[in-house]
Every structure is written in structure tokens, then in C-alpha cells.
Amino acid sequence: MSFVTGLLTQLLHLALMLALAPVLTGSVRWLKARLMGRRGPHPMQPWRDFLKLLKKRPVLAENASIISRAAPYVAVASALLAAALVPSFTRGMVLAPFADLLLIAGLLALGRFAMALAGMDVGTAFGGIGATREMAFAALAEPALVLAALIFAILAGTTNLDVITGIFQEGTLGLRVSLGFAALALLAVAVAENARIPVDNPATHLELTMVHEAMILEASGRHLALWEFQASLRLTLWLALLAAAFLPFGMAAPGAGPLAWVMGLCVFIVKMAALAFALAVFESTIAKMRVFRVPEFLGAALLLGLLGALYLFVSTGLS
């Protein structure tokens, strides 16, 4: 019985993530436009773009290899699997035992690697520069993510996101300063991983400053649709991850009934809306930084993570 409900919630969760991802991207864009005094495109616009792009014939460069054709599928599959692992409205989904933070980091790295390979496939200057910058930023973002996982593991005893959420939901840990540090570090990593301002501008088409967009310049048709979709999925999964770790309330317990699921779903939508609003406000109030300032930004995230761990050791050592 628990397996069946687990499977059912897993499928529902995956469908939710799939449906939500483009809407979330569209909502952030719309909110940003409203904050800047523009009318902005409809929040459903990314869905419409996606469906339109699927129907278009992809044009590949003459010297594009199998990499350009296979990479979007690898990236989407890894983003989908990672999104399936992050709990949204309920805990105890069938993949919950595998919802390990390090595995999620690995899956994100797989998608990133596929994208960087696709960027280098045709041999354009922009693609190569975008790929190398993306990998260099990830080199600093990953340690910060692992340090956040370390803090969670010390508090919850495991790096399994499902268990972490459950333990944080009980609230027995109380308010921890080191969790604040971890939250800041994870936020910075999330901003960098999703190519948001101030690290990268998701709306730019100015070649010299872009990182993420530079790698998919040559993609078109369904390949472009898949790249856009996996970017939306990543944003959704990062916001869901932040929500699951730091705002775990309202989530249905494992084995709870459909009523709890609906409750959890409503709370989840509210949480995501709040996070999307916060992201839009943050992006509207800050300027994009120079590319070579980004290491300082991510280095600060790394130090915050380390500081959180230190604080935890000292506080547990004294008590």
C-alpha cells in the first residue's frame, strides 16, 4: 500500500514539476517586468514558446556532431531525475530513499557537463567561452553546496533530503544560526547555478556578458525547447530544494491521505510564489556583476558555508 501511494505521489510530483517549471520562469519574468513598470509577457508565455519550438525544424551547424543532438536529452533527463528527487507537497515518495543531496549535485553536474559539451561542439568562440566560464563557476559553487549538505548532515544525521525535511519539520532542532549561514550559501549557489542576476543575466542576448545562453546559441527547434525546459526545471528544483530545507512546514507526511496532499500542494504553491517574488525583487534591485567578480561572490558563499559548519562544531562542542 505504501509503495502504491509512494508511486502515485511520485508521479503526481513529477507531473507537478513538469507543469510548474515553465510557469515559474514565466512568473518571475512577469513579476520582474511589473516591478520595472512594464506590462511583461503572460506567465504562460514560456509554455507557449515551448510548444511552438517543438513544432519547428531544428537547424544544426554543418559540423555539429552527435553531441549537439544527444546533449539536450541528457540534460533534460538529469534535470527531471533531480527534480523528481526533491520533495514538493509530500514526503515519502517512492524515490525518497535515493533523494541524496550529493546525488542531486551530481545530476546537476551531469546536466552542466552535457550543456558545456554542446556549447563546444560546433567550435564557436561564444560557446567555448560560455562553457569554460560555466565550469569555472561551478568549481566554486559545488563546494558551497557540499558544505551546506555537511551542515544538514550534522543536524539531521544524513544527507538524504527527505529525511532532512522530516527532521526540520518536527522543529525539535529550533532556530540554528548555522542553518542561516547554510541558507545564505545555498541561495548564492542557487543564483549562480540558475544563471540569474548578479552572476548571469537570463534575459541577455549581449554575447560578451553571457554564460548560460552562450552555450545554447547554436540550438534551435526542439533542442532549444529542451534546453529552455531544463533551465526552467533547474530553477524550479532549486526553489523546491530551498523550500524543502528551510520552509518545510505544511508538507504532507509519508503515508498521509489525499487531503493532506492537497493541503501540501496549496502550501507548496504559496511557498514557490513567495520565493519567485523574492527572486524577482532581488534581481530587480541588484546589478549584474563583472564576470571576474563572480568568484568573489561564490567564494563568499563557500566561506559562509564553512562558517556555518564551524559555528555548529563550536556550539555543539561547548554544550
Next chain:
Amino acid sequence: MLIALALTLGSLALLSLAAPLLARAALGVRLVYAGAALVSLVFAAGGFAGLLSAPETLALPFGPPWGVMRLALDPLSAWFLVILGLCGVAASAFAFGHVKGPEAARRLVPYPLFLAGMALTLLAADGFTLVLGFELMSFASWVLVAHEHEHAENRRAARVYLGFAALGGAALILCFGLLAAGASAGAGFAALRATPPDGLRALAILVLVLIGAGSKAGLVPLHVWLPLAHPAAPSHVSALMSAAMTKVALYVLARVIFDLAGPAQPLFWGAVLMALGLASAIMGALRAALEEDTKTLLACSTIENVGLITLGLGLALAFRAADLGALAAVAAGAALLHALNHAMFKTLLFLGAGEVLHGAASRRMDRLGGLIHAMPWTAGLVLLGAAAAAALPPLSGFASEWLLLQALIAAWRVGDLAFQIGAAAATALAALAVALAAAAMLRFYGMVFLGRPRSPRAAGATELSGVARAALIMPAALTVIFGLIPGHLLELAAPALRLLTGAGAGLSALGGVTVTVAEGGAGYAPLVVFVLLLLLGGGVGLLLRRQAPGIARGPAWDCGFIAPPHHLPFGDPATQVSAAGMAQPLRRMLGKTLLAAREKVEMPPPGNTAPARLQAGFHDPVLALISGPLPRARDRLAALAERLRDFSLRQCLALGFAVLLALMALLIWLERT
């Protein structure tokens, strides 16, 4: 089993003896390499059998004047013997596939000796045999490194290598001398275990084995020979040196520190190993991200992986010191698993680089590019290796590095506050090294196989075929398979882990389809991940293929860059990113502080139409040390020693008398203590 292995060792010696004759014809050369492949297969099988059966010992009927030579096959040596065997099969098959005709004897004779030296080191059960095997391995590989001695840089590489090998060998001899100080002469490992060292003697043994085995494994700061020597050897030997020889050195390290030096070491031993491992991991990964020669890049990546394995070993030692047996097994399991996985994917990558060298005639990334079109097989197989080296799930590199990071995350359970803080920093730095390795692997693969050809030779590259292709397929297949069954591999390694950590508890939870760190801890099920990735990717693909139109081809968009003229069929190769350009972000972010990297743009004066040039480069600080101040100090010492010749007779007599007095004083002091 052990007798069969000993006979196999003997047959390698015979093969080497016959090699000068066999080298005169292509058939003979093939015979040597086929024999080496067969022997390696026996090693792998013997190691596998050794993991499943009880330890064996064997005393040979000959040996040094003070005793006999002893061989033993216990789970630890068996695990490394499997690694050696698998690498040996692939490397020998690759060499077999590339035999063109008669070969120089200096390339052929040392090859079986090299394999024999490594196997003898692994099977040795007394200090003399181990050092003999180790030195045989060093010497044979030195001859192979020097095989193209007409090039000055190869001569330099061989010279530096010989210097480090001599240093390591001397340290190792002293180390085993100190270990045997408590036991009778000619005693085997069993007698050494009975009298573990303590106090200053133990500390001296730690330092000596770190110099002896660490220099061979490529631990910072004794790593500088490795990026010089590994690329200079023929590609199949580079593969063996990087994949197997460094592991043999790590085996010696583990054997001495975990086994022979007693069942318990203080916590700081582990901390020392961890610090060295981390420094190597960071240094190696960063250099790999900056190097411009494919084989040098791969050699630097070896330093990184050796560092990660040492980090795992050090962590296991620390857990053992803190009496956390189950966690020690996790850390040691990560180290052993990574040793196996690294051996496989590094063999694959080096053989792939060798294939590129054969096909496109260059090791410089700035002369390669776009090889995925000319060499699809090599490109596909090397991609697996590069992805495993970049620690991407569900390949083998991710499984072992996941386990290592999990062990690091659990390191706070060692109660000491300083250790906890150090371990947290170590976790971040290990993750940094892993991510840097991913950047380096992307750069390697992207520069060599993707994009447009950067030279005519790269445009006309030829694909490998026959046995050489099989030699690449084998490690590639094992990289995938080992990535999917880490739990079963850990079960296989359980006896070795028990030997290393002295704990039986916690091992049962580790194995199986899902690798679990501890009861209720995080789990990793690579098979599930693999199947789900296939399902999701395939599902999306099928869903889209049904309704979407086919693919059209056109010139690259490249933000409206104009199409190249007819005389440049691939466009101007310089309009794509270069090796130095791809290294730029990391060179600026980390290289300036760690590797004294520099960048300078040389602008021509206004009116001059000469192109602007970017000068970029970096130094390894240790290499700068041994090529600058160290020779100067040697010269100063030599000048001082020269002055002895001008001494008068009276001064010479006084000197002799003073030495005699000093020695007697030392003797008296030693008698008292």
C-alpha cells in the same frame, strides 16, 4: 594459486630475456605483448581468486644471504593485483594493436620487467622482496620514459624521474630497515607485525614511507616528476604508470601504515595523510585545468586522483584512531574503490590520448579539435572515461567520490574540535578538486574531440581498428559496469577493508545494490539512477520524435559571424577557443595564488598592424624550487667540499681525529640511552 602467480612472474622474466631476439621481427614483438597481456590476465584472475579465498604465503627457495624471499597473497595485495592485471591487459593489447614492425629492444625489454616489478611489489611478504620489486618497477619504467632520448625534454624528464626514484628508493630501504629493527634479520611481514614500532621510530617510518611511496604515487610536494615523466613514455606505458604504478605505490603506503606499523596509530597520522592528499588533489586538478598537452593534463589528473585516494586512506586512519570502525570501512572502501575506478578510466584516457597521438600526430590541444568526426569510436569511448573522471553519475568516478564525500561529511564524529574544523575544510576542498577535475575533463574533451580541427593533420586523422579498439573498449566497459555495481565491489573488497580497518562491523550495510553509509544514512543506488535516466531521456526522446520534423543542416550561426572563405574549409581555427583561453577563468581565479600564473597582453604600438599577443603561463612552485635554489645549494656545498683538498697534512689529521672523537661521543651517548 600463489605458486601459479610466482611461476607467471618467472615467465615475465623469461619474456624479457627473450625480448632482444624477438624485437627483430614484428611477429616477435607481437608475441611479447601478447604474452604480457596473457600474464596480466593471470594476475587479474589470481587477484580475484585471492579476494575470495584465504591468505596464502610462500617462501621461495632462494633469496638474499640473510634469509629467503617470501611471497604472500592476502586480500589487500589481491585487490591491487586485480587493478594491475586489468590495466596490464588493456595496455598490452593496445601495444599489440600498434605493432608496425621490428621495435627497438630498449622499448621492448623493460616492458615485461615493469609488469613483473609491480606484481612482485604487490606479492612481496618481506621487506627485501618488496624493495626489490619496487626498484625493478622504478628502473624498468625509467628506461621506458627515456625511450625517445633524442629529445632534450625527454632526457630531462628521465633525469628528474631518476632523481626522485633514487630518493624514494633510499627512503623505502631505510623505512623497511627501521621496521625490521625490532625483528630478527630476514623476517617476513608476519614477524614485523608482531613488533610494531612506537615513538620516534614510528614517526620516522611514517616520514620515510611518505617520501618513498609518496614520491612514486605523486603526492605533493614530491609530484613534480610525474607530469614530466608519464607523458614522455609510450602511451601504453603512460597508461600503466598512471593507472597501475601509482596504485602500487599507494599499496606500499597502505601496507606499511595500516598493516606493518601496528593496529593503531594516533589521530595526527591520518591528518597528515589527509593534508597531503588534499594538497595533491587541488594541485593536480588545477594543473590539469591549465596544462596544454593532452598527456600532461592526464598525468596531472592522476595526481588529483592519487590525492583523493590518499585522502580516503588518511580519513580511514583517523576513524580507526577514533575507534569508529564502520566509518573507517567507508573511508577505506572509498579509497580502494577509487583506486580501481581511477585505474580503469585513466587507462582508457591515456590509451585514447595515445590513439589521438597516432591518428592526429599531436599531443598539443592547440593542434587538435573536431576529432569526433574522424575518430568516432575513440571519441565515444574517451567520452565515457572523461565523464567518469569528471565524477558524473552513474559512471564509476561518481560512485567512489560519492562514498569519499560521505565519509568526509561524517568526519565530525571524530570528537576532536580541531579535526572537525579541518575535516569541514577538507570536505569543501575535496569538492573543489572534484569540480576542478570536471572543468579539466571538459576542457580536454572539448579541445581534442569537439569544435573544428585546428591543424590539417587533425582534419585528416584516422580511426583506430582491430585489437587497439578492443583495448579501449575493455576499460570503457569496465568504467560503466564498475559504476553500476559499487556495492558488489565493496562486498568483494570486504576482506581487504577488514584488513585495513580491523573492523568487521558496518561492512554488511555498505554493500548491495544500494550503497549505504550507515544505518539510516544516505544511500546511492547507481542501477536505479541509470535506469531512471535511460527511461526519462528515452521517454522524452520518443515523445518528441513522434511529432517533430527532421533535422536541417546549415552554416553555424555564431551570432552572425560570416561563413569562412573557400580556402579555409573549417574556417579560421583561431576563431574558436584555445587551450590557454579555456584555462583563463581558473587561471585568474585560483592559478595566480597557487601556481604563480601570469598573463600579459603584448599590444603593438599604434599604427603597427602586428597582432596583439596574449602571454600566459604558470609555474609549479616545487619545480621552480628543484630547478633553482636546490642546484645552487648543491653547487655551494660542492664548492665548500672542494676546499678540503687544499687542507694541509696537519689539518687533515686534525679532521680525522675530530671525526673519531665525535663518533666515540655518539657511541657513549647511545650506550647510555
